[in-house]
Amino acid sequence: MERRGFLKILGATGGALAFSNTxxxxxxxxxxxxxxxxxxxxxPCRYCGTGCGVEVGVKDGRVMAVRGDAAASxxxxxxxxxxxxxPAMLYGEDRLKQPMRRxxxxxxQPLSWDQALDLIAQKYKEALAEGGPExxxxxxxxxxxxxxxxxxxxxxxxxxxxxxxxxxxxxCMSSAVSGFMTQFGSDEPMGCYDDFELGDDxxxxxxxxxxxxxxxxSRILENKRSRPGTRIVELATRRTPTSDYADLYVEFKPGSDxxxxxxxxxxxxxxxxxxxxxxxxxxxVKRGIEDLKTIGYGCYDEQAERYTFEDKxxxxxxxxxxxxxxDYSPAKVQELSGVPPAQLEALAELYGNPGRGTVSLxxxxxxxxxxxxxxxNLITDLHLVTGKIGRPGANPFSLTGQPxxxxxxxxxxxxxxxxxxxxxxxxxxxxxxxEKIWNLAPGTIPxxxxxxxxxxxxxxxxxxxxxxxxxxxxxxxxxxxxxxFDRKPGDGRFLIVSDIYPTPTTDLADLILPSAAWVERxxxxxxxxRRTQHWHQQVPPPGEAKEDAWQIIQVAxxxxxxxxxxxxxxAWHEPMFEEYRKFGLGNGKDLASYKQLEETRGLRWxxxxxxxxxxRYAAGHDPYVKKKAGVHFYRAKGNGEKAAFWIxxxxxxxxxxxxxxxxxxxxxxxxxxxxxGSMTRRVKQLHQAVPRAYVELNRVDATELGINPGDKVRxxxxxxxxxxxxEIDGRGRPPRGTVFVPFFDEGLLxxxxxxxxxDNISKEPDYKKCAVRIERVS
Amino acid sequence: xxxxxxxxWLLGATLLGCPAAPKDxxxxxxxxxxxxxxxxxxxxxxGAPPVIPHPNLGAECVGCHHPRGVQIEGLGYAPPSPHEKTxxxxxxxxxxxxxxxxxSDELFxxxxxxxxxxxxxxxERLxxGAPPVIPHDVLMRENCAACHDGPAAREVIRTPHPxxxxxxxxHLAVSREGTTLAGPAR
Ligand code: SF4
Numbered sequence: 001m002e003r004r005g006f007l008k009i010l011g012a013t014g015g016a017l018a019f020s021n022t023x024x025x026x027x028x029x030x031x032x033x034x035x036x037x038x039x040x041x042x043x044p045c046r047y048c049g050t051g052c053g054v055e056v057g058v059k060d061g062r063v064m065a066v067r068g069d070a071a072a073s074x075x076x077x078x079x080x081x082x083x084x085x086x087p088a089m090l091y092g093e094d095r096l097k098q099p100m101r102r103x104x105x106x107x108x109q110p111l112s113w114d115q116a117l118d119l120i121a122q123k124y125k126e127a128l129a130e131g132g133p134e135x136x137x138x139x140x141x142x143x144x145x146x147x148x149x150x151x152x153x154x155x156x157x158x159x160x161x162x163x164x165x166x167x168x169x170x171x172c173m174s175s176a177v178s179g180f181m182t183q184f185g186s187d188e189p190m191g192c193y194d195d196f197e198l199g200d201d202x203x204x205x206x207x208x209x210x211x212x213x214x215x216x217x218s219r220i221l222e223n224k225r226s227r228p229g230t231r232i233v234e235l236a237t238r239r240t241p242t243s244d245y246a247d248l249y250v251e252f253k254p255g256s257d258x259x260x261x262x263x264x265x266x267x268x269x270x271x272x273x274x275x276x277x278x279x280x281x282x283x284x285v286k287r288g289i290e291d292l293k294t295i296g297y298g299c300y301d302e303q304a305e306r307y308t309f310e311d312k313x314x315x316x317x318x319x320x321x322x323x324x325x326x327d328y329s330p331a332k333v334q335e336l337s338g339v340p341p342a343q344l345e346a347l348a349e350l351y352g353n354p355g356r357g358t359v360s361l362x363x364x365x366x367x368x369x370x371x372x373x374x375x376x377n378l379i380t381d382l383h384l385v386t387g388k389i390g391r392p393g394a395n396p397f398s399l400t401g402q403p404x405x406x407x408x409x410x411x412x413x414x415x416x417x418x419x420x421x422x423x424x425x426x427x428x429x430x431x432x433x434x435e436k437i438w439n440l441a442p443g444t445i446p447x448x449x450x451x452x453x454x455x456x457x458x459x460x461x462x463x464x465x466x467x468x469x470x471x472x473x474x475x476x477x478x479x480x481x482x483x484x485f486d487r488k489p490g491d492g493r494f495l496i497v498s499d500i501y502p503t504p505t506t507d508l509a510d511l512i513l514p515s516a517a518w519v520e521r522x523x524x525x526x527x528x529x530r531r532t533q534h535w536h537q538q539v540p541p542p543g544e545a546k547e548d549a550w551q552i553i554q555v556a557x558x559x560x561x562x563x564x565x566x567x568x569x570x571a572w573h574e575p576m577f578e579e580y581r582k583f584g585l586g587n588g589k590d591l592a593s594y595k596q597l598e599e600t601r602g603l604r605w606x607x608x609x610x611x612x613x614x615x616r617y618a619a620g621h622d623p624y625v626k627k628k629a630g631v632h633f634y635r636a637k638g639n640g641e642k643a644a645f646w647i648x649x650x651x652x653x654x655x656x657x658x659x660x661x662x663x664x665x666x667x668x669x670x671x672x673x674x675x676x677g678s679m680t681r682r683v684k685q686l687h688q689a690v691p692r693a694y695v696e697l698n699r700v701d702a703t704e705l706g707i708n709p710g711d712k713v714r715x716x717x718x719x720x721x722x723x724x725x726x727e728i729d730g731r732g733r734p735p736r737g738t739v740f741v742p743f744f745d746e747g748l749l750x751x752x753x754x755x756x757x758x759d760n761i762s763k764e765p766d767y768k769k770c771a772v773r774i775e776r777v778s
Numbered sequence: 779x780x781x782x783x784x785x786x787w788l789l790g791a792t793l794l795g796c797p798a799a800p801k802d803x804x805x806x807x808x809x810x811x812x813x814x815x816x817x818x819x820x821x822x823x824x825g826a827p828p829v830i831p832h833p834n835l836g837a838e839c840v841g842c843h844h845p846r847g848v849q850i851e852g853l854g855y856a857p858p859s860p861h862e863k864t865x866x867x868x869x870x871x872x873x874x875x876x877x878x879x880x881x882s883d884e885l886f887x888x889x890x891x892x893x894x895x896x897x898x899x900x901x902e903r904l905x906x907g908a909p910p911v912i913p914h915d916v917l918m919r920e921n922c923a924a925c926h927d928g929p930a931a932r933e934v935i936r937t938p939h940p941x942x943x944x945x946x947x948x949h950l951a952v953s954r955e956g957t958t959l960a961g962p963a964r
Contacts, residue, residue, distance in 0.1 A: 065823045087891055681887075
């Protein structure tokens with residue numbers, strides 16, 4: 001209903017595409033255009049954290065083709081189906097082209113940018129006057145460019161004096177952030193994609209890489225083909241296209257990966273496969289709070305409104321480690337996980353074999369976990385005790401979901417507790433350094449961390465946060481336990497949403513702003529391997545759409561905070577980036593210069609004297625390491641520049657199947673769709689390949705329930721109900737007792753069923769484990 | 779049966795139940811025209827990976843699309859993969875990583891994308907009788923024989939000398955020109 005009204009307005013005002021400079025239809029313009037007629041420019045792919053290089057072919061202000069960039073070392077010319085179909089993503093008929101305000105009757109009325117910006121400034125000012133900096137907020141994205149994230153953090157913290165800024169990366173990468181921070185005092189992996197050719201054994205922890213990082217998986221497959229003996233080991237809770245290529249497939253009960261990792265450690269110590277000299281030189285032991293009651297899950301009882309648990313590190317010894325690991329015998333691990341001792345032995349053999357380069361890979365399975373930080377710690381622990389770290393072909397490597405989860409959410413520091421280049425708001429020195437670079441009065445940046453994503457929306461629902469601005473993300477599809485966040489616009493709070501298409505999130509907005517997408521503006525992304533990639537604007541945005549950073553800068557100016565962005569209106573990208581760069585120079589987070597990034601297919605930081613770094617902390621690779629050989633964890637200042645091994649126990653999931661809700665529900669993506677589907681579903685070929693969400697069932701379970709492929713099935717959790725078509729033995733094959741549903745479909749919202757339980761340290765929700773009941777409908 | 783009758787384009791039309799292929803006056807399928815139309819229909823733009831013109835048969839792609847291809851009685855010819863010699867794309871690689879099945883004819887929203895149009899031009903020759911330059915991008919299309927030899931090859935692009943397997947010894951590949959690294963859009 002609302003959506004229809006929206007389209008009508010677009011039709012009335014949009015008309016022909018505003019950027020086509022002739023009367024011809026796009027098809028007529030495209031007639032007879034050949035490859036050689038296009039202007040080709042470089043850009044990273046808009047979608048996943050792999051960061052493939054593409055060549056963008058442009059004519060008359062329109063993108064008409066892309067090619068895999070053969071000169072890009074990430075993908076060497078290959079893309080996946082999403083990447084090849086990038087151009088069409090820009091041209092969905094319902095692109096947002098002008099600002100719109102929702103009237104009292106719910107209808108949308110166009111307004112000018114000037115009016116829209118005035119309105120935002122006024123709403124923020126009113127909220128600040130009434131409720132102070134804690135009553136305003138902003139929710140961004142790992143799909144923001146570095147420019148957008150930097151403008152947002154500077155405006156929020158330096159202008160509004162509020163830390164209520166968090167990105168959707170909280171829902172996907174924050175467990176990796178807290179994992180790396182607790183162990184190395186510095187975020188992001190030490191290894192890089194070169195490991196895909198150099199490694200011997202690839203251990204995938206809950207990671208359907210064939211679908212989620214397809215081009216990187218191709219690199220592993222090629223390694224496997226050209227170097228016989230290369231192995232893929234997959235630990236998973238359901239079979240996926242990745243499993244077809246696994247030399248060893250280890251299926252485990254959801255959440256029991258904690259027990260498996262401890263079980264491997266147990267065997268490594270028992271069999272004396274520990275690299276003693278390495279740990280003596282480079283590793284300390286730590287232990288945190290382990291009491292289940294104290295920690296909780298952030299979704300029940302008094303924690304259900306605000307979850308503020310804080311871990312406390314205690315020093316420990318290797319003796320403590322060995323006595324702690326005594327609890328994780330193969331028999332005990334089998335009891336918790338279902339993994340037979342022989343498989344655990346095989347894993348220990350693999351990690352403990354000093355002659356083989358081991359690369360551990362993980363993404364959402366480990367991060368979206370009620371003990372995600374612990375799981376990150378444990379995987380890295382395996383590499384620390386075996387010394388398989390900081391070496392070409394042997395590293396723990398965390399993959400990222402979004403194109404700039406690393407570049408924008410993590411490096412710029414748009415998480416509610418972070419400042420650029422590994423700094424945190426709770427550290428007075430870090431705040432002072434930021435205030436100095438930003439030319440702010442001492443004490444401007446608040447010391448108290450803001451709300452993390454789920455709590456930011458809880459606070460908005462409580463009306464503690466009165467004005468909230470969402471950019472480049474679609475939380476009305478992607479937040480867990482969605483029913484908690486149902487709202488009607490005009491309820492006294494003010495929600496602003498910047499996006500490129502109408503979505504369920506714009507349906508909730510009081511004010512909608514049209515954004516420029518991908519190559520319609522200049523940008524930079526940072527991918528999983530620390531590579532910063534720059535692109536120039538290649539085509540004009542449609543209608544009045546504007547880039548997100550511009551929107552923020554203009555509101556800041558309207559609020560009298562223009563001094564935060566003192567650069568010329570037509571040339572602010574370069575000086576903004578060069579200011580941001582100051583945060584990392586000289587401390588191991590050095591980014592390449594704007595000029596250098598313009599000219600290359602991206603560079604991996606730290607970039608010192610114009611040279612990138614493939615392996616961080618490694619002698620002979622990292623310019624900050626002065627040693628002749630080995631590694632130096634020079635960023636771990638708190639641990640005497642040594643990495644931390646963490647003792648982390650097994651805890652059960654927040655909700656497990658029982659008699660009433662006997663099945664595990666796990667959720668995730670499919671290769672063809674990006675995130676909440678608002679872009680890829682508008683691409684014909686991608687939509688037609690996977691037109692709607694479905695539920696994957698085990699064949700035996702389905703037979704018992706009388707369900708055939710294609711039947712309609714009702715899924716019910718303690719939070720919601722959803723009807724879906726059953727798929728059996730399709731691309732994913734769950735074990736008995738587990739079902740899987742993808743989350744891309746805004747018409748079939750699986751997040752109405754999921755639970756908003758979250759990791760104790762990173763506050764990242766667990767989308768992989770809750771309990772449901774299943775009935776056949778027809 | 780003429781070789782042309784085995785073309786994979788017709789296989790696609792048969793399996794998908796596509797609208798009837800154009801016919802010539804004698805009622806025979808106008809193969810060349812159909813091939814060109816189908817070729818364009820299956821790609822978002824010239825250079826995009828084609829969608830798969832048949833339903834998911836539940837088998838491994840290379841079961842039929844292997845180095846010699848497979849003639850399927852009554853259906854047509856499944857040609858070999860042009861990527862057979864491409865690094866990282868061999869044998870057991872993931873075809874559906876790039877090539878999509880079509881499970882539905884619906885659109886989620888309409889889209890005004892208009893892509894690079896199909897280019898079926900001939901390769902230029904320096905002089906009469908000189909080997910033609912390859913008129914298309916060759917990245918990931920290293921196995922020339924997949925399209926230029928065997929039953930799937932259309933008459934106009936079939937090589938007259940399939941025994942000479944090192945095609946690019948004589949036929950030069952056009953380079954990708956014009957990729958601009960720096961400088962704002964004009
Ligand atoms: S979606 Fe990811 S793997 Fe696919 S082309 Fe884009 S960056 Fe590469």
